[in-house]
Amino acid sequence: MALIIDPDYLNDSAVDDGSAEVFIDTTNLKIKLNIEGYLSTDGVTIKCLYSFLKEEWRNDTHTKNLASFPFPMIPITDESFEFVDGWNFDGYQSQYLIRTGGWTVRNTSGNVIEKWAGIIGLGSINADDQLYYNQGEGAVDVQLTGQINQAVQILRDDDGDGVFSEDDDYDRTDTFTIFCREYSQVYNSASLADIGVSIMDSIAYRFPLSTGTDLKITHNDNAIATTAPYTGMSITYHATPQSIDIGGSNYNFGIIIDGNNGTAEQIYEFIQYQLRQDSNINAGLDDEVNGKTADALLSFVGDTLYTRTATNPAGGGTGVFIENYQVVDVNRLVFVDNTATQRTFPYVAALTINFGANLTADASSKYWVYFTDLPGDADYGKSGGTLVEDADGVDMTGDVDSNTSIQHSFAYDANNQGGRTPASEAAVTVVAIGLNTGQYVRATGTITRSTSNVISLVAALERNYANPA
Amino acid sequence: MGYIFDGYNTTIILDSTTEFNIDDLYSRWKEWVLTGNAMYPPAFRTLGGEPISLTQTVAPYFFLNTIDGWVIRPAESNHELKIIGNLYPEDPNDPLFTQTLGGYTVLITIERSSAAIGYEINLGSGLSTDEHNWLNAIFKNIPLQTILALRQG
Numbered sequence: 001m002a003l004i005i006d007p008d009y010l011n012d013s014a015v016d017d018g019s020a021e022v023f024i025d026t027t028n029l030k031i032k033l034n035i036e037g038y039l040s041t042d043g044v045t046i047k048c049l050y051s052f053l054k055e056e057w058r059n060d061t062h063t064k065n066l067a068s069f070p071f072p073m074i075p076i077t078d079e080s081f082e083f084v085d086g087w088n089f090d091g092y093q094s095q096y097l098i099r100t101g102g103w104t105v106r107n108t109s110g111n112v113i114e115k116w117a118g119i120i121g122l123g124s125i126n127a128d129d130q131l132y133y134n135q136g137e138g139a140v141d142v143q144l145t146g147q148i149n150q151a152v153q154i155l156r157d158d159d160g161d162g163v164f165s166e167d168d169d170y171d172r173t174d175t176f177t178i179f180c181r182e183y184s185q186v187y188n189s190a191s192l193a194d195i196g197v198s199i200m201d202s203i204a205y206r207f208p209l210s211t212g213t214d215l216k217i218t219h220n221d222n223a224i225a226t227t228a229p230y231t232g233m234s235i236t237y238h239a240t241p242q243s244i245d246i247g248g249s250n251y252n253f254g255i256i257i258d259g260n261n262g263t264a265e266q267i268y269e270f271i272q273y274q275l276r277q278d279s280n281i282n283a284g285l286d287d288e289v290n291g292k293t294a295d296a297l298l299s300f301v302g303d304t305l306y307t308r309t310a311t312n313p314a315g316g317g318t319g320v321f322i323e324n325y326q327v328v329d330v331n332r333l334v335f336v337d338n339t340a341t342q343r344t345f346p347y348v349a350a351l352t353i354n355f356g357a358n359l360t361a362d363a364s365s366k367y368w369v370y371f372t373d374l375p376g377d378a379d380y381g382k383s384g385g386t387l388v389e390d391a392d393g394v395d396m397t398g399d400v401d402s403n404t405s406i407q408h409s410f411a412y413d414a415n416n417q418g419g420r421t422p423a424s425e426a427a428v429t430v431v432a433i434g435l436n437t438g439q440y441v442r443a444t445g446t447i448t449r450s451t452s453n454v455i456s457l458v459a460a461l462e463r464n465y466a467n468p469a
Numbered sequence: 470m471g472y473i474f475d476g477y478n479t480t481i482i483l484d485s486t487t488e489f490n491i492d493d494l495y496s497r498w499k500e501w502v503l504t505g506n507a508m509y510p511p512a513f514r515t516l517g518g519e520p521i522s523l524t525q526t527v528a529p530y531f532f533l534n535t536i537d538g539w540v541i542r543p544a545e546s547n548h549e550l551k552i553i554g555n556l557y558p559e560d561p562n563d564p565l566f567t568q569t570l571g572g573y574t575v576l577i578t579i580e581r582s583s584a585a586i587g588y589e590i591n592l593g594s595g596l597s598t599d600e601h602n603w604l605n606a607i608f609k610n611i612p613l614q615t616i617l618a619l620r621q622g
Contacts, residue, residue: 385508
């Protein structure tokens with residue numbers, strides 16, 4: 001079956017026995033659609049239905065004397081119609097079979113009692129993806145899996161009095177978000193703001209919505225729900241802004257993720273898992289936040305993890321910060337604060353020093369890392385030779401201690417030793433010497449804005465050192 | 470022999486007139502570097518020392534890093550200085566020594582080996598057992614009163 005756009009594929013049944021695609025109920029002024037004949041769940045466009053009704057009113061196949069009844073529909077556009085004079089669909093089954101259009105329902109007095117918008121998704125969605133939407137009342141599954149083309153009721157006013165706060169009436173014309181959140185897929189959502197709409201009407205709306213494989217998800221839901229470090233992670237939506245020191249300046253954030261010393265990927269996995277839970281994900285004491293309808297909090301660009309501005313019902317602000325992340329990930333975390341400004345910690349580079357076998361085997365061997373070309377007279381080769389400090393302010397020197405390599409951190413954006421210009425490449429001279437097996441060796445290199453800086457020290461075998469008792 | 474390593478001026482200062490082996494100077498320099506003086510350019514580079522038999526090695530060579538300015542300054546006195554070992558400047562055109570501060574006259578002799586092979590003697594005088602026994606027998610047959618003096622060391 002396929003979506004019906006040609007009225008020739010629709011037929012009216014004489015009685016309400018489900019024997020044809022359509023039953024025109026002149027008694028109750030209802031249009032009923034049946035999954036029968038050519039009509040499948042692929043549905044029928046509202047324009048096609050309108051065209052079919054016109055033909056039926058003209059031909060009156062079953063001598064229902066249709067011409068004696070007010071015609072049910074008024075076209076506004078190809079994708080917007082009105083049911084008038086008391087006509088309406090028979091119920092949800094019929095309404096949810098309508099594609100590519102919206103409609104208004106007016107009672108016999110001409111007052112609006114219903115509005116339905118046609119929701120159409122544009123983009124690549126897997127056939128088995130279960131999309132859902134939120135009109136401010138919680139997550140509601142789309143009728144069919146795959147990309148959406150379905151009508152959604154946005155207004156109900158049973159007595160047509162224009163008051164939507166009574167009985168079961170509602171006005172949801174100003175809130176709509178469609179979500180695609182499937183395990184191991186990139187999350188996506190689209191809301192009215194994304195298509196430049198503030199108030200919906202009974203027309204078709206097209207939302208950009210696509211997904212794809214998420215390579216950062218490597219653990220299944222059970223592992224995330226039951227094992228560390230995931231079980232120690234949490235999300236807290238704060239009622240007051242939380243001041244966080246980033247690189248010496250304080251910034252406010254309203255949403256704090258506790259990473260429980262997980263990797264950036266693990267933290268991301270946890271958050272994505274939480275955002276598929278139809279339950280409260282707020283670890284704080286303030287407002288409850290339903291996971292399925294909460295805003296996305298994180299996204300990866302390459303290997304860099306970005307936090308995203310998100311709605312915070314508790315009121316502390318929309319900025320998202322991650323605490324208790326792994327130190328080695330500090331260079332690939334970007335936080336967005338309450339002012340929607342991205343913040344990053346000063347870059348910490350890494351220097352790996354590799355030692356040859358003669359230094360590794362020498363119990364007395366030591367190494368030193370000096371700046372090579374600082375301003376002034378504080379470089380290697382001079383009495384004021386300046387030892388490079390690591391990110392914690394500790395000199396880069398020590399015993400080789402049988403290690404084949406030793407790694408040091410370097411505050412690339414902050415280090416200003418000896419007048420060094422922060423955030424610039426640092427030329428260094430690395431020296432090592434042993435006694436019994438390692439000769440003197442030195443090498444030069446440059447610490448760049450990278451965690452892959454490597455300098456190798458391969459000392460010749462010592463054969464001429466002597467220390468007689 | 471004591472050595473003073475002046476890294477700032479890249480000068481090795483000898484504090485006595487006693488002869489010394491260059492491998493001793495090299496070894497003491499390495500120890501000096503390890504005591505927190507790695508910021509200065511290295512004073513030495515060596516070659517050789519590889520064993521080629523149980524008792525023989527490739528003769529070791531020591532190159533003073535004159536390119537970075539290292540020199541040796543003798544002790545402050547008129548004397549004759551004897552250095553044993555294959556010591557050369559890194560740059561053949563550079564001097565190994567610098568003058569004493571006090572304008573003393575120092576006669577420097579570097580006793581280099583022309584052999585490409587060195588001999589590694591771990592203990593004893595260097596004599597074979599037969600040589601030792603033969604000399605010992607001669608010594609025992611010389612009356613002590615015929616010896617004018619004995620020198621130790």
